Amino acid sequence: MSIQGLSGSAFGLNTHYQQHRSNLAKSVSRLASGDRFVNAGDGNAAELSISQRFRHRIRSADASTTSIQTAQAFLDTADSYSQTVTNILQRMVEIASSSTDGVINDPDRVALQDEFASLKHEITEMTRQNTFFGKQTIGREGMLSYDDNSKRMTYWQTTGAEQGQIERDFSSTALDSEQKLIGFDPTEAYTMSRDGKSVLFMGTVAGDGAGVLRAKRYDIETHTVYNGTDLFATGDTLHVDEIGQLRVNGSGTVYDVDLSSLARTATMVTDIRTGTEFTAYDGSVIYSRTADSAITTADPNVGPGTALTGALVFGVGVDHTFSGTGGFVAEESAPGSIRVIDSRTGNETTLAIGAGTSVNNIQFNADGDRIYYTNQDTNGIHYINVGTDANDNVVLTAGAKVVQGVNNSSFNGLELGGSTAGSSVKYVVAQDAPSVLSYEAIDLSLYNLRLADDRVDTQANAAIALQEVRDAQNRLSAQRAKIGAMASRFKFVLSSHRSYIANMVGVESQIRDVDLAEESTRYTSEQVQMQAAQSVLAQYNTLKGNVLRLLGA
Incomplete structure (x- = not known):
């Protein structure tokens, strides 16, 4: 045998040995990981690509499952708070029923009225404060203002939390998504719709004359304005x-x-003072009457309006506001001073915010227990608390700052509406393609339950309150039904997701997972062949050494 032949045979044996060694290492990796595609070059490239797509879908669905479970926790929290309100309303029914008893007299009803008022206050605080990771659960009222610095509409919860901004320029020349003039003027009236999906305002339309406005609606989701x-x-x-x-x-x-059409459909009252604020509640309009400036309530289905107060003249350019039910009226009676009148009794009081303080944009919240205003000296939005004592005297106390602005251009106007764009909680659900399930927080405010002005201080008032609290229980049940309906939907969506994930995992497993029996057989075969090649290679190396020793001798 020649030296060259011996070396060539040894090289060939070494090549086989290294190949079996590499195959054995791959087999060990597959058995250890359970994955056919340990490296990108392993197996069929098309199968690897399909497997990766399945894995992407599985992980997306896993993330959606977490989102759905979070949504269920949100709904459970909202339902828990709703149950507490249910219990409060039941106690209010008991109090109102007791107050209708003809045996007791009005002085005896003072204690009942105190408890009744305290329970109403607790409902208001719950709707305002009870949140889930900052999201409102059983309340929806929010604040809206125009920021002259950014030229954007900004909104918050009334606690100042959950600040959001409408992602569109609202300057005088701004265009909507269809290139139509938005026509917004912050010096004119504007507010948020009850569902928080639109900004409603009095604005201009190209071609109209000076001083001419139209009712307009800006859709926040589509960034489209309707005239x-x-x-x-x-x-x-x-x-x-x-x-x-x-x-x-x-x-x-x-x-x-x-x-929808922004067209006038009916006439409510015809004797309101031009340019004054008003409120409408439960079919009635509460407003300042032209003839004598008296605060008046009128139901067009019943007849002429009834004066609630004597003359109350708001000066030109003086801020004034009505509570949601018309129970209170407020004005800036002097620079830095806010005057509040109880429209039921005519009692009033004034709170001095501070001599020389620049107070603008005073606005009642719907429940009527707070007045919000912008303080141009602190560049912030503040509030004062409004209530009455046992003798029906109006009581005002300074509250706190809820929003801090950048400068005195941060808040051009301030409106309190029934909702904000942040009241709709969205959960992204992804299987083959992302979709969004949206839950809008229910509204259990006194205003929405129609209980803001109810009292049990007299037998007649208690009888009215008893019926209205029972009506409120029905409204609450309807609101809780929304929670139940959405919870049921999320339950089935979660079940569907889990089935989807199980099916995708099964299919992906068939493509990707190692067949342990087949791979174990391959592992044993490669191990035997590698050991055989190693043994023969060792013998060749020994033979080569013997030949070299003979040549040396």
Whole structure:
């Protein structure tokens, strides 16, 4: 045998040995990991690509499962708070029922009224404060303001939390997504819709004359503006009531305005002072009457309005506001001072914010227990607490700052609406393609339950309150039904996701997972062949050494 032949055979044996060694290492990796595709070059490239797509879908669905479980926790929290409100309403029924008893007299009802008022206050605090990771659960009221610095509409919860911004320029020349003029003017009336999905405002339309405005609606999701056809004037005011109905004080007449067409559909009252604020609640309009400036309530289905107070004249340019039910009226009676009148009793009081303090944009919240305002000296939004004592005296106490602005251009106007765009909680659900399930927080405020002005201090008032609390229980049940309906939907979505994940894992496993029996056989075969090659190679190396020793001898 030649030396060259011996070396060539040894090289060939070494090649086989290294190949079996490499195959054995791959087999060990597959057995250890359970994965056919330890390296990108292993197996069929098309199968690897398909497997990766399945893994992406599985992980997306896993993330969605977590999102759905979070949604269920949110709904459980909301339902728990709703149950507490249910218990409170039941106690209020008992109190109102006791107060209707003809045996007790009005002085004896003072204690009942105190407890009744305390329970109402607790409902208000729950709707305002009870949140889930900052998201409102059983309340929806929010604040809206225009920021002259960013030219954007900004909104918050009334606690100052969950700040959001409408992602569109609202300057005088701004265009919507369809390149139509938005026509927003922050010096004119604007507010948020009850569902928090639109900004409603009095704005301009290209081609209209000076001082001419129209009712407009800006859809926050589509960034599209819709214009009404009816003409209004500079200084006209608007209001959205508890059921979402838009009304406009158009030069001394209050009109119903359809939210879809933005057209006038009905006339509510015809003797409101031009340019003044008003409120509408439970079918009635509460406003300042032209003839004598008295605060008046009128139900167009019943007859002429009834004066609630004597003359209350708001000066030109003086901020004034009504609570959601019209129970209170407030104005900036002097620079830095806010005057509040109880429209039921005519009692009033004034709170001095501070001599020389620049107070702007005073606004009642819907429940009527707070007035929010912008303090131009601190560049912030503050509030004061409003209530009455046992003798029906109006009581005002300074609250706190809830939002800090950058400068005195941070808040051009301030509106409190029935909702904010942040009241809708969205959960992304992904299987083959992402989709969004949206849950809108229920509203258990006194305003929405129609209990803001109820009292049990007299037998007659208690009888009215008893019926209205029972009606509120029905409204609460309807609201809780929304929670139940959404919880049921999430339950089935979660079940569907788990089935989907199980099926995807099964298919992906067939492509990707190692067949242990086959791979174990391959491992044993490669191990035997490697050991055989190693043994033969060792013998060749010994033979080569013997030949070299002979040549050396």
